[in-house]
Amino acid sequence: MTHDPRSAQPSVLRIQAVLVAIALTAGLAIATVHELTRPMVMAQRGGLFGDAALEVLPGADSYRIYVRADDGRLRPLGDGDEPELFIGLDARGRATGAALVASGMGYADTIQLVYGLDPEARKLTGLRVVVSRETPGLGSKIIDDEDFVDGFTRIELPFDDGRLQPLRISADARHERGEVDAITGATVSARSVAGIVSDSLERWLPILEREYARLADAADG
Amino acid sequence: MVDPALAMEERENAGARFRAGLWRENPILVQALGMCPVLAVSNTATNALTMALATASVLLASAIVISALRGIIPRQVRLACFVLVIATFVTLTDLLIEAFALELHRALGAFLPLIVVNCMILSRIELMASRQPLPVAALDALGMGGGFLVGLLCLGSLRELLGQGQLFGHQVMPEAFQPWQIMQVPGGGFFTLAALVIVFHLLDRRLRPAGASA
Numbered sequence: 001m002t003h004d005p006r007s008a009q010p011s012v013l014r015i016q017a018v019l020v021a022i023a024l025t026a027g028l029a030i031a032t033v034h035e036l037t038r039p040m041v042m043a044q045r046g047g048l049f050g051d052a053a054l055e056v057l058p059g060a061d062s063y064r065i066y067v068r069a070d071d072g073r074l075r076p077l078g079d080g081d082e083p084e085l086f087i088g089l090d091a092r093g094r095a096t097g098a099a100l101v102a103s104g105m106g107y108a109d110t111i112q113l114v115y116g117l118d119p120e121a122r123k124l125t126g127l128r129v130v131v132s133r134e135t136p137g138l139g140s141k142i143i144d145d146e147d148f149v150d151g152f153t154r155i156e157l158p159f160d161d162g163r164l165q166p167l168r169i170s171a172d173a174r175h176e177r178g179e180v181d182a183i184t185g186a187t188v189s190a191r192s193v194a195g196i197v198s199d200s201l202e203r204w205l206p207i208l209e210r211e212y213a214r215l216a217d218a219a220d221g
Numbered sequence: 222m223v224d225p226a227l228a229m230e231e232r233e234n235a236g237a238r239f240r241a242g243l244w245r246e247n248p249i250l251v252q253a254l255g256m257c258p259v260l261a262v263s264n265t266a267t268n269a270l271t272m273a274l275a276t277a278s279v280l281l282a283s284a285i286v287i288s289a290l291r292g293i294i295p296r297q298v299r300l301a302c303f304v305l306v307i308a309t310f311v312t313l314t315d316l317l318i319e320a321f322a323l324e325l326h327r328a329l330g331a332f333l334p335l336i337v338v339n340c341m342i343l344s345r346i347e348l349m350a351s352r353q354p355l356p357v358a359a360l361d362a363l364g365m366g367g368g369f370l371v372g373l374l375c376l377g378s379l380r381e382l383l384g385q386g387q388l389f390g391h392q393v394m395p396e397a398f399q400p401w402q403i404m405q406v407p408g409g410g411f412f413t414l415a416a417l418v419i420v421f422h423l424l425d426r427r428l429r430p431a432g433a434s435a
Contacts, residue, residue, distance in 0.1 A: 037320035
């Protein structure tokens with residue numbers, strides 16, 4: 001066929017055929033590479049979450065990883081699971097606290113972070129953002145602004161009548177009321193982080209209350 | 222049938238296109254295209270290098286594919302096809318960088334997927350790849366990609382050197398050197414870019430033979 005697509009008016013069918021062909025090829029290529037690289041990314045992320053767990057749990061130098069089973073109980077990490085809970089262990093194998101993986105929507109994309117809880121689950125011991133795509137120079141401060149990150153460890157978890165209140169971000173934060181200092185230029189991202197931690201605490205505190213002693217004993221034993 | 226005169230002109234074109242991208246039509250220093258990543262992720266030499274390599278490989282791969290398909294892409298939907306091809310290569314690059322260099326992937330953040338809308342790439346595809354035979358398109362993409370890399374690397378190295386006293390993460394300035402904080406924020410990027418453009422044009426004027434037109 002020698003017709004020149006630039007001069008002749010091509011049929012709608014031809015236009016669509018070309019578009020569909022290109023889109024299909026593109027989709028196939030992306031799916032293939034995604035499948036191939038997925039295990040590598042997950043392996044690195046698993047390592048990153050573990051590293052983050054050690055950073056947010058003072059005194060811990062190893063950990064055990066647990067996930068929630070379908071019946072709501074906790075079981076050790078199996079093949080193909082994504083880590084949810086780290087129990088930090090000190091050099092003698094005693095439990096030093098729990099670190100939790102939490103995720104939620106940020107300004108640009110999903111934020112995944114790890115935060116540590118002391119054994120009494122009354123204070124946060126640390127926070128590390130592991131995966132995020134916040135705007136470099138602005139939202140990305142949630143990763144490297146030491147004051148902001150440390151702010152989470154200065155607060156008392158705010159309970160009202162035994163119920164956990166959401167953590168708040170505030171320009172003149174009062175730490176005893178569960179308020180964390182805001183960061184200029186990263187308002188949305190900072191609020192997202194506080195929201196992610198609050199949601200995760202709300203879900204996990206009852207579970208930890210029930211199961212932490214058992215897990216800590218298991219760690220000792 | 223290929224007109225011999227046209228083929229001759231094109232062959233001559235290919236080398237010239239390559240050199241044009243590197244210097245005379247440098248995408249950063251002359252055309253000022255794709256400024257968003259240029260200013261945002263040029264705070265360290267490593268970030269600049271990765272960003273430039275990612276952009277250059279997307280440009281090269283897209284130029285080759287588009288040039289090869291230029292006979293079958295209908296004019297009416299050419300932009301849709303260009304963007305489709307570019308977006309595919311950007312996604313692939315994104316996935317590969319995430320798999321092999323997660324740290325870098327985190328540092329570049331949202332700017333990696335934004336290569337899709339880099340106007341340097343779209344302009345090269347529209348002006349060259351969709352009209353020229355494969356060798357010319359590929360060399361043009363290599364030249365432009367190389368020019369982008371040179372510009373971005375100069376910017377990144379200067380900003381890291383003055384802003385952190387380091388180069389590729391290694392301390393090179395003496396201990397007594399007080400880092401210029403401003404070089405690390407986007408504002409520093411603008412100042413550095415302005416300085417580079419001035420130096421470039423002074424050099425260009427000196428190198429250009431007297432009497433040659435711009």
